[in-house]
Amino acid sequence: MKYQLRCKKCGKVIADFATWFQQDQQCECGSGYAEVEYTDSTPFSFGKPINGSYQDYYFDVLPIEKHDNVVSFNEGLIPMERWDNLESYAKEKGIDCKVFVYRNDQNAGSGSFKDISAALAATVLKENGVKEYCLASTGNSGVAFATYLAKAGIKFTEFAPNCIDPATVEAIRKVGQPIVISKGGYGDAKAEAAAYHKENHVLISGGNTDPLRIESKRLLAYECLRQMGQLPTVYMQAVAGGTSPLAFEKGFRDLKRCGMIDADAELPRMLLVQQDECDPMVTAWEKATATGFTEGWEKDYEAKKDIKTRIGILTAANPGNYPLVAPLVRKSGGTFLRVAEAELPQYGKEMKKSQRTLMGPASMVCYSGFFQAVDKGLIKSGDTVLLNTGEGSDRAGWFRELVEK
Ligand SMILES: [Zn+2]
Incomplete structure (x- = not known):
């Protein structure tokens, strides 16, 4: 083993x-x-990039025993893009930095952040003879797991809140997997999934600290070394549950353990962004900052009530992972940022003009956060910034319409 x-x-x-x-x-x-x-703990040798699954490429550093078990749609191994419009914006403010964008919307599976997690889960579940799996999700996770588990021949049941959008339902049904739509919100869907798991002895996705999610997502740190030749000094991302920052830190430790980065290398400054319509981590962080991070500050957070956000994948009203994520942000010398959801279409227009592409609204939360980070002096000359962006605009028709209006 x-x-x-x-x-x-x-x-x-x-x-x-x-x-x-x-x-x-x-x-x-x-x-x-x-x-x-x-x-x-020998250093991973990057060798020649391949066309194929990241699971085959990174096989030696993943918990998979046999190549034959890899379930893949050739996700991962996405080219990092350097975005000159963002570098120019910083430059106008006197900041000389490099800005890279990692675009999960280019994943071949279902075009989101969730594909690499679902791919590794499908592989490991298949390898260990698991026949059925379930999950409660607001959208992207459900589609990704339905798609990959169908390919692995594993039955998957999605538990969705009543606000789930029709395109997501369609995408899950298309691959022949069942979906149970709750009469209530995400909290109810989660409770229904938990009950199904218990009554039927069906494995359920382990949430934000699920080792399968962490192991797959941590490879972004490896991808930085492979493609940028270094780790970023600033890591930016829109955050809901907060798996990815935890996973990046795990990858960072693994790189250190294998001597692939210096033993005294510092974690990139984490700038994590939430939209004002669902920002429980930002609110808790502001309180901690105002009260000087007194003993136990990381456990002091509250769930948001009456969430109005339209960004389905950024609706974690109860930030259960905050006690793990926030200390990491602090250790890194980073911070949490709040952006205005109402302003996202404007940034979408700007992106279409400057980059001739459009991402989904969750990605725009991270993207607009960059401009704020520059304005607030959180990015400095000499920094290498990585924007880890979530999804494409395909399954958020409402957002595309707002941008094109
Ligand atoms: Zn234990």
Whole structure:
């Protein structure tokens, strides 16, 4: 076995994913947060880029035993783009920086951030003989998991809130997977998925700290080294649950462990962005800043009520991961930023003009955050900035209409 799992709470070793699934994705101590550890610590050799799955390319540093089990639509391994319009904006303000954009909308599976997670999950579930899986999601995750698990021959049930958009429902049904639409919101859909999991003994996605999500997403740190020749000094992303920043930090530690970056390398400054219509992490962070980060500050957060946002994938009203994500942001010397959802179409117009492309609204949250970060002096000369963007505009017709109006 080339890996094992270790519980983040009590430190106990869990032999492999087969054991982890048998234990209902929990340590004996009850914690559902475990991390993958690899036995091999030789530096990963990037070699020749391939056309194909990131799982084949990064096989040596993933918890997969056999290449034959890889379930893929050739996702991942997306070219980093350097965006001169953003560099020019910074330059006008006297800041000389490089800006790279990692575009998950170019993933071949379902065109979102979620494809790489769903791909690795499909592979590992298949390899370990799992026949059925379920998840509650507001959209992109549901489509990605439905698509990849269908390819793996695994039945997948999506539990969706009543506000789910028709295009998402259509995309899930098209691959022959069932979808249960709740009469209530996302919270109700989650409760229904949890009940289904319990009553039918069907594995459920482990949420924001699911080791399968973390292991796949952490490869972005490797992709930075492969394509940019270095890690960024600033990492920007729109954040809902906050898996990706945690995963990036895991990747950062793995790179250090294998001697691929300096032992004293610093984590990029994390600038995490939320839209004002659903910004529980920003609100909690502002409170912590105002009160001087007193003991236990990271546990002081509140769920937002009456969320009005139209950005389906950024609706995490209860930021359960804040106690993990916020200390990371602080350690990195970064911060949380709030952008106005009403202004996103304007940024969409600007992007269409300068880059001749349009991303989905969640990506625009990150994109507009860049301009604010420059204005606030959070980006400095000499910085290399990475914008990790989420999705394309295909499944957000309403946003495209607003931009094209
Ligand atoms: Zn434990």
